[in-house]
Amino acid sequence: MLTLKDVSVHFGKKQVLKNISFNLDFGQSVCLLGQNGAGKTTLFRTILNTIAYSGQVLINDQPTKALSRIQLAQKIAYIPQNHEVPVDFTVFEMVLLGTTAKLKTFQQPGPKEVAQAKAALNRLGIAHLQDMPFSQISGGEQQLVTIARSLAQNSRVIIMDEPCANLDFGNQTLVLEMIRQLTQQGLLILQSTHDPNQALRYADQILLLESGHLSSGAPKEILTSARLSALYGMPVQVFQVTVDGEEIQFCLAKKGGLPHVANL
Numbered sequence: 506m507l508t509l510k511d512v513s514v515h516f517g518k519k520q521v522l523k524n525i526s527f528n529l530d531f532g533q534s535v536c537l538l539g540q541n542g543a544g545k546t547t548l549f550r551t552i553l554n555t556i557a558y559s560g561q562v563l564i565n566d567q568p569t570k571a572l573s574r575i576q577l578a579q580k581i582a583y584i585p586q587n588h589e590v591p592v593d594f595t596v597f598e599m600v601l602l603g604t605t606a607k608l609k610t611f612q613q614p615g616p617k618e619v620a621q622a623k624a625a626l627n628r629l630g631i632a633h634l635q636d637m638p639f640s641q642i643s644g645g646e647q648q649l650v651t652i653a654r655s656l657a658q659n660s661r662v663i664i665m666d667e668p669c670a671n672l673d674f675g676n677q678t679l680v681l682e683m684i685r686q687l688t689q690q691g692l693l694i695l696q697s698t699h700d701p702n703q704a705l706r707y708a709d710q711i712l713l714l715e716s717g718h719l720s721s722g723a724p725k726e727i728l729t730s731a732r733l734s735a736l737y738g739m740p741v742q743v744f745q746v747t748v749d750g751e752e753i754q755f756c757l758a759k760k761g762g763l764p765h766v767a768n769l
């Protein structure tokens with residue numbers, strides 16, 4: 506379980522996070538929403554112990570401040586938005602890099618690490634790409650490779666900064682479905698997103714940052730028409746439809762008129 510207790514972050518006189526507390530269980534897909542500049546990356550950096558904060562961050566009841574950088578990487582993998590790599594590694598080399606979190610300084614990956622990297626590629630169904638240069642695969646495939654790298658790292662928590670940014674609709678769906686499958690296998694995946702519809706469709710739990718304060722709960726409870734309208738400063742309406750027996754919520758920003766479907 507990932508726990509934050511009373512976490513606050515200041516940059517100079519500006520307080521970006523104000524007494525944030527939550528518990529996130531393994532096996533969940535969690536979406537973090539908030540306007541630009543709300544503090545989403547700051548919250549990730551707090552969890553990853555890369556900025557100063559007050560309060561406590563605990564992983565399985567253990568304070569992350571007590572863990573070394575390598576110990577923390579063994580528990581929490583982070584996928585930033587930008588995948589630029591200084592050297593043009595192959596897909597396999599990129600994934601193999603994930604295993605190095607467990608190695609001592611200057612220790613080379615051995616057969617165990619190679620097997621781990623191959624297993625991660627297979628788990629995401631991208632083993633056929635392993636010899637391709639990372640720079641020559643599509644954005645969606647690159648995102649799957651970064652997920653495979655974090656699986657090779659063997660951490661049970663993955664934090665992803667806007668994993669669907671810059672992806673086309675097909676690749677967004679591919680990545681979101683993959684995240685869903687991995688959470689069903691027991692991982693905790695915390696991602697930031699600017700798309701409330703992705704959060705309504707794929708999240709088990711929502712974290713919403715507004716003016717430094719955090720609300721958390723089920724998508725239906727947190728992402729209401731009133732809440733989204735206040736967040737984005739425009740009329741937003743949440744609708745519910747049933748597709749193939751599945752209840753689906755989605756939202757639209759009002760533009761003159763709204764489609765005639767059942768109102769929430």
Ligand SMILES: Nc1ncnc2c1ncn2[C@@H]1O[C@H](COP(=O)(O)OP(=O)(O)OP(=O)(O)O)[C@@H](O)[C@H]1O
Pocket residue numbers: 516521539540541542543544545546547548
């Ligand atoms: N190192 C820093 N020094 C000073 N201010 C900072 C620093 N890092 C972030 N901030 C400020 O903290 C606030 C939150 O920034 P943060 O990057 O966490 O927002 P965000 O929600 O991730 O934004 P976006 O959605 O645009 O990526 C912003 O006002 C930002 O300018």
